[in-house]
Structures are given as C-alpha cells and as structure tokens.
Amino acid sequence: MSQTVDRALSILPLLAEGPADLGQVADRLGVHKSTALRLLRTLHEHGMVYRQSDQRYRLGARLIALAQEAMENLDIREIAHPHLVRLNEQCGHTVHLAVYEEDEVLYIDKVESRYPVRMYSRIGKPVAITVAAVAKLLLADLPEHERRALSDKLDYPMYTSRSTPNQEAFLKELAKVREQGWATDLGGHEESINCVAAPIRGADGRVVAAMSVSAPNVVVTADELLTLLPLVRRTADDISGEYSGRTSAKNPV
Amino acid sequence: MSQTVDRALSILPLLAEGPADLGQVADRLGVHKSTALRLLRTLHEHGMVYRQSDQRYRLGARLIALAQEAMENLDIREIAHPHLVRLNEQCGHTVHLAVYEEDEVLYIDKVESRYPVRMYSRIGKPVAITVAAVAKLLLADLPEHERRALSDKLDYPMYTSRSTPNQEAFLKELAKVREQGWATDLGGHEESINCVAAPIRGADGRVVAAMSVSAPNVVVTADELLTLLPLVRRTADDISGEYSGRTSAKNPV
DNA sequence: CTGGGTGGTTGCATTAGCTGCAATGCTCAT
DNA sequence: ATGAGCATTGCAGCTAATGCAACCACCCAG
Numbered sequence: 001m002s003q004t005v006d007r008a009l010s011i012l013p014l015l016a017e018g019p020a021d022l023g024q025v026a027d028r029l030g031v032h033k034s035t036a037l038r039l040l041r042t043l044h045e046h047g048m049v050y051r052q053s054d055q056r057y058r059l060g061a062r063l064i065a066l067a068q069e070a071m072e073n074l075d076i077r078e079i080a081h082p083h084l085v086r087l088n089e090q091c092g093h094t095v096h097l098a099v100y101e102e103d104e105v106l107y108i109d110k111v112e113s114r115y116p117v118r119m120y121s122r123i124g125k126p127v128a129i130t131v132a133a134v135a136k137l138l139l140a141d142l143p144e145h146e147r148r149a150l151s152d153k154l155d156y157p158m159y160t161s162r163s164t165p166n167q168e169a170f171l172k173e174l175a176k177v178r179e180q181g182w183a184t185d186l187g188g189h190e191e192s193i194n195c196v197a198a199p200i201r202g203a204d205g206r207v208v209a210a211m212s213v214s215a216p217n218v219v220v221t222a223d224e225l226l227t228l229l230p231l232v233r234r235t236a237d238d239i240s241g242e243y244s245g246r247t248s249a250k251n252p253v
Numbered sequence: 254m255s256q257t258v259d260r261a262l263s264i265l266p267l268l269a270e271g272p273a274d275l276g277q278v279a280d281r282l283g284v285h286k287s288t289a290l291r292l293l294r295t296l297h298e299h300g301m302v303y304r305q306s307d308q309r310y311r312l313g314a315r316l317i318a319l320a321q322e323a324m325e326n327l328d329i330r331e332i333a334h335p336h337l338v339r340l341n342e343q344c345g346h347t348v349h350l351a352v353y354e355e356d357e358v359l360y361i362d363k364v365e366s367r368y369p370v371r372m373y374s375r376i377g378k379p380v381a382i383t384v385a386a387v388a389k390l391l392l393a394d395l396p397e398h399e400r401r402a403l404s405d406k407l408d409y410p411m412y413t414s415r416s417t418p419n420q421e422a423f424l425k426e427l428a429k430v431r432e433q434g435w436a437t438d439l440g441g442h443e444e445s446i447n448c449v450a451a452p453i454r455g456a457d458g459r460v461v462a463a464m465s466v467s468a469p470n471v472v473v474t475a476d477e478l479l480t481l482l483p484l485v486r487r488t489a490d491d492i493s494g495e496y497s498g499r500t501s502a503k504n505p506v
Numbered sequence: 507c508t509g510g511g512t513g514g515t516t517g518c519a520t521t522a523g524c525t526g527c528a529a530t531g532c533t534c535a536t
Numbered sequence: 537a538t539g540a541g542c543a544t545t546g547c548a549g550c551t552a553a554t555g556c557a558a559c560c561a562c563c564c565a566g
Contacts, residue, residue: 002295003552004524008258009299016322022543032526037544042255046262050354055543059323061354061379064361067320068377069269070312101303101314108317112365124321126314256523257553275514285555290515308514 007031008039012059015049019056067124074099076209077108080200080239084111084211087235091228093215096195098127099208100138103150105129108209115219130156130164131188133197134210140178141199141207147174160191182233183210184226192217194225198236203244211236260284261292265312268302272309320377327352329462330361333453333492337364337464340488344481346468349448351380352461353391356403358382361462368472383409383417384441386450387463393431394452394460400427415441435486436463437479445470447478451489456497464489 007029014020014028026036040057043049047062071077077097084095088111097109105127129135139147151167151174164170177183185195197212213232215225260282267273267281279289293310296302300315324330330350337348341364350362358380382388392400404420404427417423430436438448450465466485468478 001291001298002257002261004255004257005261005292005295006298008255008261009295009301012299012319016319016326018326023541033542034527034544035525038254038524039258042258042262045254045259046265047355047357048262058326059319061352061357061359063316064320064323064377065357065359065379066265066269066312067317068375070317072375073269073271073311099314102300104300104314104318106314106318122321122325124317126318276512286513287515287556288554291553 004039007035008043011036011039011043012048012063015057015059019052019054019058021056025057071108071123074108076200076239076243079243080209080211081109083235083239083242084109087111087211087213087231088114090231091213093213093219093225093228096134096212096214098132098134098138098210098212100135100142103153105132105135105138113215113219115215128157128159128189130154130170131159131185132212133183133185133195134212136174136177136183136185137197137199137210138207140174140183147171159189160187162186162188164188182229184222185212186222187217190216194222196225196229196232198229198233199240200236200243201240208243209239211239257292260288261296264289264292264296265301265316268310268312272305272307272311274309278310324361324376327361329453329492329496332496333462333464334362336488336492336495337362340364340464340466340484341367343484344466346466346472346478346481349387349465349467351385351387351391351463351465353388353395356406358385358388358391366468366472368468381410381412381442383407383423384412384438385465386436386438386448387465389427389430389436389438390450390452390463391460393427393436400424412442413440413444415439417441435482437475438465439475440470443469447475449478449482449485451482451486452493453489453496454493461496462492464492 010029011025014025020028022033022037022040025040026033029036040049044051044060047060049057050060051057076099080097084097088095092114094113095111096107098105098107107123107125107127110123127135129139139150142150148171151170154167154170156164156166156170158165164173181199183197185197187194193214193216195212195214197210199207200209200211202208211232213225213228263282264278267278273281275286275290275293278293279286282289293302297304297310297313300313302310303313304310329352333350337350341348345367347366348364349360351358351360360376360378360380363376380388382392392403395403401424404423407420407423409417409419409423411418417426434452436450438450440447446467446469448465448467450463452460453462453464455461464485466478466481
C-alpha cells in the first residue's frame with residue numbers, strides 16, 4: 001500500500017540473512033543507492049538496524065526489544081507458563097507453547113528438558129508447519145476455506161521419511177487431528193524426536209494455542225511418550241479453563 | 254529522514270504498549286485516520302502487525318521471528334552459549350550474556366538458575382543501564398566522549414537505595430570498573446539480588462559483550478557470590494579467547 | 507425498526523516529499 | 537601518489553503520500 005514503507009520493511013528480512021552493505025541492500029531492493037541509504041537511515045533512527053564497525057548494516061537491538069514486548073503482551077503465554085513449568089516438573093521433557101498467526105505457527109514459550117539431550121528450537125522461531133504436532137492442531141481448527149487456501153500455498157519438505165509428503169496427506173492428517181483432539185509428531189521433523197500435543201481453547205471453543213511435550217528416542221520411546229498424553233491434555237484443558245474464565249482478558253489472541 | 258517510514262515505525266513501539274485501534278493510532282501519530290490505515294496495512298502485509306478479532310492491531314508474528322533471526326546472527330552468542338551452560342552447571346545460578354548497542358544494553362542469552370527462586374529478566378529486554386553489572390562493564394569500555402554523552406542523557410532512577418544516584422557517581426563507578434576489569438551489582442536493581450560480571454573482549458581488546466552470574470540473597474550472600482568471581486572471569490576469558498581466535502568471524506559485534 | 511453514533515474504508519485533487527541522477531568526499535590498496 | 541570502490545549530498549522532477557469528505561457497516565437506544 002505504501003511504497004516507501006514497503007521498501008523499508010523489505011530490508012529487514014534481507015538483513016536477517018546476514019549483514020549487508022548499502023550497495024547490496026540497494027540492489028536487492030531494486031532502488032538507487034541514495035534511496036536505500038535514506039531508508040536505512042530511517043530504520044537506524046528507530047533502532048531497527050544497526051551499523052557495525054565495518055559500515056555494514058544488520059538488524060538492531062530495538063527490534064529484539066520490541067519482539068520481547070510483543071510476546072509479553074500475549075496473555076495466553078502468561079497464563080500458560082506456570083502450567084508448562086509444572087508439566088515439565090512432572091515429566092522432565094521439553095514443553096512448548098505455540099500459536100498460529102497469518103500462515104505461520106510459532107513457539108512463544110518453552111521450558112527446557114531436564115535431560116542432557118535437548119532438542120533444538122527457539123522461542124520466536126517459526127515451526128515446521130506441515131509436521132509439527134502443535135501446528136497440526138492449530139491448522140486443523142481453521143475454517144475450511146482458510147485451511148484449504150493455506151495447504152495450497154505450503155511446501156511439503158521431506159525433513160525425514162516420515163514427514164507429511166503432500167497436501168492430500170496433510171489435509172487427511174488434519175481431519176484426523178481435529179477428530180481426536182490431539183496430535184503427535186513421530187519423527188516427522190527430526191528423525192529421532194517425537195512429540196505429543198494438545199490444544200488450548202478459548203471460551204468459544206476455538207483453538208487459541210497448542211502445547212506439546214517433546215523428547216528424543218534415546219530418552220523415551222514413542223510409546224512411552226504417548227503414555228503422557230492424558231497428562232498433556234489435562235494440562236491443556238486447565239490452561240483453557242483459566243484462559244476462558246478470565247473475564248478481564250484484554251488481549252484475545 | 255523519510256517521513257512515511259518514520260511514521261510507520263513509530264507505530265510499533267506504540268503497539269508494544271498494548272493493542273490499539275485505528276483511531277488511537279492515528280491520534281498518537283498525529284495523522285489522519287486514512288493515513289494511519291494505509292501505514293497499518295503496509296505493516297500488516299509484512300506481518301509486523303496483526304489484526305485481532307476485535308479489529309484492533311497488535312505487534313505481529315513476523316516481528317518476533319525477525320528478532321529471533323537477529324539474535325541467531327550474533328555469533329558471540331553462539332560461541333558463548335556452551336560456556337554459559339557450563340558455568341551454570343558449576344554454580345547453579347542464573348547466568349546472563351549482554352551486549353551494548355546504540356545507548357542500550359540488552360540481554361541476548363540467559364541460562365536459568367537451578368534454584369527455585371529465580372530472578373525476573375528476559376532475553377531481549379533492555380537492561381537497567383545505570384546499575385546492572387554487565388551494563389557498567391560495557392559502558393566503561395566506551396570511548397570517553399561517547400561515555401560522557403550517554404551518561405548525560407541517562408536518567409538515574411533509584412530502583413533501590415543502592416542504585417547509582419547520578420551521573421557523577423556513575424562515571425566514578427565506571428572508572429573503577431574499567432580499572433579492575435570486573436563489576437558487581439549489589440542490590441542496586443532489585444533489593445535482594447546481587448550480580449558479579451566480567452567482560453568478554455574481541456581480538457582488539459575492546460569489550461564486545463559481558464556476562465554475569467546473579468543470585469538472590471536468600472540463596473547466597475553477596476560475599477559468597479563474590480567467591481565465584483574468579484570462575485566468572487575465567488569463563489569470560491575463555492569466551493574471549495574463542496571469539497577472538499576465530500579468524501572466520503563473519504559478524505563482528 | 508429506525509435514526510444516529512461510532513469506527514473503518516474508499517476516491518480524489520493537491521502538493522509534500524520521495525526518487526534517481528550526478529557530483530563530491532572519503533578510505534583503502536596498489 | 538593514484539585510482540577504484542563505496543558512502544554521501546544537493547537538486548530538479550514528478551511520483552506517490554496526504555487529508556478531506558463521502559460512504560459503508562455495525563451497534564445500540566429510543
């Protein structure tokens with residue numbers, strides 16, 4: 001809608017790939033260097049980009065701080081956190097909380113496993129949307145047309161041999177997940193890692209977030225992990241209850 | 254420099270305070286509603302803001318994901334992390350890593366205490382710059398004129414009775430910190446929390462980051478915490494060595 | 507069910523301000 | 537010294553952002 005802003009914002013993902021100098025930014029943007037310079041300067045004034053000693057630009061500290069505040073504003077996170085911690089204390093494995101927003105699923109909270117072998121993931125990181133148990137739960141709850149539109153757009157990368165291979169399989173899996181009210185990811189993303197996940201619902205029954213417990217094969221087998229399902233679902237339901245019970249909720253997600 | 258971009262970016266911190274509707278955004282920006290609408294739409298297209306069900310806007314998922322990538326690009330963080338974990342395993346307390354950038358100091362990594370009583374802090378959150386031990390180390394290393402300029406601009410909030418009260422005391426403290434090569438915060442931010450911190454230096458000797466160990470009084474006294482100083486300094490030096498040894502470093506901070 | 511209020515959205519004429527060019531300055535390597 | 541490479545600045549032209557006003561959709565009160 002606004003060309004200037006559009007261009008300026010396009011710089012950010014570009015810099016997220018790594019530092020770049022003025023010329024590179026101008027090229028990738030398809031504008032004159034002087035234009036890129038002015039955009040970068042404006043971004044700089046707002047702390048969104050930083051100019052390192054070699055003159056190259058990279059993403060700035062204010063961006064990180066803003067994202068931090070953004071997450072603190074998500075009240076589902078505040079409510080869920082103590083429950084996630086408690087669950088972690090009970091089972092010892094990594095616990096994740098994720099939300100869906102505009103074609104992306106991302107982790108917004110995480111409690112680390114107590115076992116030495118830990119899986120890689122980070123708060124704020126977009127989730128492998130076609131295979132992650134939490135993603136399936138969140139997408140399964142979308143209105144039919146949105147789900148179809150999204151599944152059309154997606155790639156179906158074969159992270160492992162058990163990854164969801166294509167749209168058809170994906171939609172089928174989502175139907176199953178919606179039906180049963182929980183989801184798993186058995187080695188679909190990382191060969192040796194399994195997850196079980198359960199949905200967190202708002203007062204209207206819509207899924208507002210999803211939580212999962214993940215553990216590598218070397219710690220527990222998939223079957224053993226599945227025995228935690230009732231506990232995970234109970235925790236999710238507790239969070240749902242507390243979330244929808246709050247009449248003063250200021251930021252419905 | 255660019256008015257349009259400037260306005261658009263000003264929306265972000267505004268939304269960080271909490272969701273707002275079109276009218277509020279337009280007012281705070283001092284522009285017509287239609288202008289605000291177009292800016293918000295552009296931000297929306299880039300996923301920087303999200304429109305929740307009640308039509309109000311809040312910060313979006315892409316912002317969080319970008320910030321995530323920004324942090325992953327900081328290679329000091331990658332190098333330091335395992336050292337921080339090891340230190341945490343040795344002492345059990347909360348370990349922080351922080352960097353300075355454009356008048357702000359922020360935590361870029363954290364390993365949680367193993368004790369039940371934990372301090373509040375979050376990765377990405379700006380640090381209390383006048384009192385935090387890591388902040389003192391980072392500022393103490395700035396060139397004289399920058400340090401003075403910054404110390405002029407700062408507020409000196411009295412978080413507790415032991416907070417740094419004013420510029421004079423602050424500069425004096427920075428001189429001492431620079432001299433001794435380490436820093437403490439003894440209840441200057443939170444009454445009952447103490448920290449010891451040490452600098453991480455690049456190949457040129459400049460301080461590129463700082464790390465600290467923090468613990469509440471109820472767990473260890475300040476004196477006990479100080480006995481960890483040699484260990485903290487050694488860890489920081491190890492990280493310094495590894496960081497400056499890397500000839501292939503692509504992102505000097 | 508109706509009228510008015512609230513808040514979001516759209517089309518358009520005006521002109522602010524963004525753009526690209528070309529010239530200049532700076533740094534560094536040869 | 538010299539020139540190549542990159543950042544920066546001033547400026548004229550015109551694109552594209554702006555504010556206005558009209559319009560729409562929704563909600564509540566009468």
